[in-house]
Amino acid sequence: MPRSEPTPLTLLRRAHEAQVLDLLRRLGALSRAELARRTGLSRTALSSITTSLITRALVVTVPAPAEGPRGRGRPVGLLRLDPATGRCAGVDLGRVRVRAVVANAAHETIATASRPCPPHASWQHRTELALELLDELLGGAAQGLEGIGVGVVGPVTGAAERDLGVARRFGEQYGVPVLVDNNTRLAALAETVHGAGAGSRHVVYVRLSHGVGGGVVVDGRLLRGAGGTAGEIGHITVEPTGPRCQCGGHGCLELYASLPAVAAAGGPENDAAVARAGRLTGRMLAGLCAAVNPELLIVGGELARCGARLLTPLRTELRARTLSAARAGVRVVGERLGDEAGALGGMVLVRQETPALYGAPTGDAVALSMADRNAASADGCCTGPVASGSC
């Protein structure tokens, strides 16, 4: 279902807010007059913006140093960023472990924690575990938290009971925007922005683990698709006459390149089993190179630890099946962030998609805000691909 678009006026308003916040970040405390001069905004327009920023606790007023005679009119106070703002949390409700990460406004990880959980724990149980972790990391002081990005296992449509429930519970607890997405897709985003793909903008990430999943990053943003299931690349056919998969298809990559599949074929010590996994992963990736033309392919998950035994046949098959033009630019590398990638990706998502102090790192100054998500939810009842905490 189409999501309603922000209006030009909303975009303009956000661009103005971003400009004010950017000036305060770079120049420290400023008077309203100075902000008006530097932004070119009228007093009325500026006043509306600063009032909103103060109400949202992004900006605080501080007394101006007394110097020279004061004129009449409103008291001269300076505006500056709230020093407690800008923290961001990422959570990964993984299959066997729950993780939480908190970063400061400078995008530095300031705290991290994890706890094992049984593979068949309910999402409610995982959520409560994660809330305990977050409480410890934040020391009870959630003030200044900008948002929480939560990774979950499996497709995220934004309408599923679990996705809405997870978003609601975190939202209730902290009163901030909550974005829920697939945890493997979030790992793709984190690897692109902070890991093996740092500096790249077009990336395909594949994770060879208990299942096979991944994520496609286009121009620095995660591709979610119409229904939020983009990146389910473990269920692309690689052997058309292969056996039936639990997804209903035949010959899916997951049947050859997951941990259980390799275990059944001799285990990770068996070169032939690992080579087959690599070759068929390369075949799948070759198809995506033709369709999406990434500059970088990142291979992660436990099987990636097999190194060259996996990657050499993968690269050989890739070369054999990729159009020369797309092949020319593409590199294959291992992942770098390891088990924290999913939680880190949650933070990246929040920074990209909420009206953050520091904007998206991609030069996109007008990222979709929670306000728009909420507006869309009011119309479409949370059918967007990302569940939000306020639904």
Added chain:
Amino acid sequence: MPRSEPTPLTLLRRAHEAQVLDLLRRLGALSRAELARRTGLSRTALSSITTSLITRALVVTVPAPAEGPRGRGRPVGLLRLDPATGRCAGVDLGRVRVRAVVANAAHETIATASRPCPPHASWQHRTELALELLDELLGGAAQGLEGIGVGVVGPVTGAAERDLGVARRFGEQYGVPVLVDNNTRLAALAETVHGAGAGSRHVVYVRLSHGVGGGVVVDGRLLRGAGGTAGEIGHITVEPTGPRCQCGGHGCLELYASLPAVAAAGGPENDAAVARAGRLTGRMLAGLCAAVNPELLIVGGELARCGARLLTPLRTELRARTLSAARAGVRVVGERLGDEAGALGGMVLVRQETPALYGAPTGDAVALSMADRNAASADGCCTGPVASGSC
């Protein structure tokens, strides 16, 4: 090579311009005072913007109706859009025919023409043919033309001699921004915005013709990839043990679902040959559904005229190989715009990517402008995926 990003101030400036233009479009002629009141901009900021719009011939001044006493200061004139602006041209330098289309500011096609050309004509010859067509369509009056989008056959990297040469020639002739892209990808864009996909935002288009190509549209925008080769979906492997393809791969879709392939297998009258083409096209599309999760698949090209004989096996294979979640939302339809799609797509591209009067139809008010392209070119010498006329 990464393209330099517009700065927040450039984005802000463009948002202001878009707001001024939008007000003039919706409300007709307005005074500067009225524009200041409605935009919230200071006189100084607004003056800078209107001066630039007037210099660029997007806005003209007209005398205000005389009413009431005049105050002192600058003469009261009204600003309004230049009625001659907003025309846009699309060109398709196709394999056997060159086409040109011109639309007005209301996005209505006002003139169209085509001329056959031999399959082995040089790009220079095709370009001159297209310039003749455009001269006829424009009646020698290129004034008010916003830009030209040109479709060419084969991968477009933005650095190839042909791509640069085509852009330069059109740019010299008309002095407007020229964008060059693959003509099948442009057809995908046109079908998404004005054709079978109107209203959709996530679309995969496949064209079954002399070759097999296509385009992937994500969130209303054409996916180009890191090197500009995205959408070469005719060279995705569908039969891993199949014969060698001219691209260097084996078992590519084009070996089964192109006109020559079907001709060799019995011709378009032969049900089995057409069914095989449909089945293998469905297999390729199933993979893209998993990776990209489109809401709509558009099948075009001469083979699509086989109708149900092609589409029924295509849909059957798609259902058998697509993850249930992605399958739930996806529809398969035939193309609607026919042979003009490539030229129409050139116009859509220009409207989306140049700082147009009417902005992008996707709610993205700050589309990448030619100014940025040129800045990027100065650094990177036209290595971006789209060649521009000023290089």
